Amino acid sequence: MTTLDHSLSRRRFLRQSFIFSAAAALRPFTSFATIDKSSPNPHAAHAxxxxxxxxxxxLESQTSVARAMAAYARQYRLKQDALFLLGDNFYGEFPGGVNCPRFRTDFEEMYPKDVFDCPAYAVPGxxxxxxxPEIKFQSQLAYAARGNTRWTEPAQWYSYKFPLHNPIATVIALDSNMPFPDGKLTHGFTHVMTEEQRKQQLEWFKAELAKPLTTPFRIVIAHHPIFSNGPHGDHKVLIADWEPLLREHEVHLYLAGHDHDLQHLEFEGHPTSFFLSGGGGADLYNERNEVVQRGPFFNKVHGFSHLEATEKLLTLRHLDTDGKIIHAFTKSPDGKVTILA
Ligand SMILES: [Fe+2]
Structure with missing residues (x-):
């Protein structure tokens, strides 16, 4: 692609991002298929x-989602290769820090090892x-460092291969808790990452992306969405810092949470599918900044999501607490997106 082509394409993408032209955003590369979206492949890798x-x-909401996850995994006999914990891992008080009993009750027992015998990769929300009273994120790092747990969070930002054996995707896990532009903490925040950390992570992210890709797919995971139809909307700092890198390096998927709903967004000319899974248990607040007409999918519902991976195809599914698949699509290594009917 020439520089001119690139700048034209980028201008067009940005215009769509802010004008919210859903129909145009989907037309060039998305097709609908009649593949049965409810037929997980037991021979694929699963998260x-x-x-x-x-x-x-x-807790009732969290428990209903957790039970649906276990029932779904059992129903289709899906050996789990990973759990992805997309942040806001613990709301409220966390007494005892690394010794907090909520690690056991709200994680180890809530997502039982007999079903999810796999690493649980976490990012901070x-x-x-x-x-x-202690910073919960620091307690999570310390808990993971103790070992003897599935909780996996070796650093503030890190990368890993999914699955661990015969990997199909290179996953980059980032901290999206960006400093406030004016340096002030508002809306009840007590801490965010420092400006120095933001720059350090950005340089590390660029270096990771510059490495030769040894898997068919590349995935980036963080708590905050770059683009969202939910009440938090689009994220200006992440659009400036990360979005151009996703485009340049043709990252296949960006996975996030933060808004308490399930979403899938596509943009014309953009290689990345934006997939949001924020329905794990917290309340489904009603506030909306504006009605944003982008797609192909938004649903304010409790639920979870499923990444199925083979060397030839990623399949992403959103499911509700009844275990019903409410949206699904596939993505090929060359970036083709197909919505499953
Ligand atoms: Fe959040």
């Missing part, structure tokens, strides 16, 4: 994911940065 899940004020 279930949840965002915004550890809310002890809404804004609520994980709260000091209640």
């Amino acid at each position: 279930l994911m949840i965002g915004d899940w550890g809310d002890d004020r809404h 804004n609520h994980d940065y709260e000091a209640r």
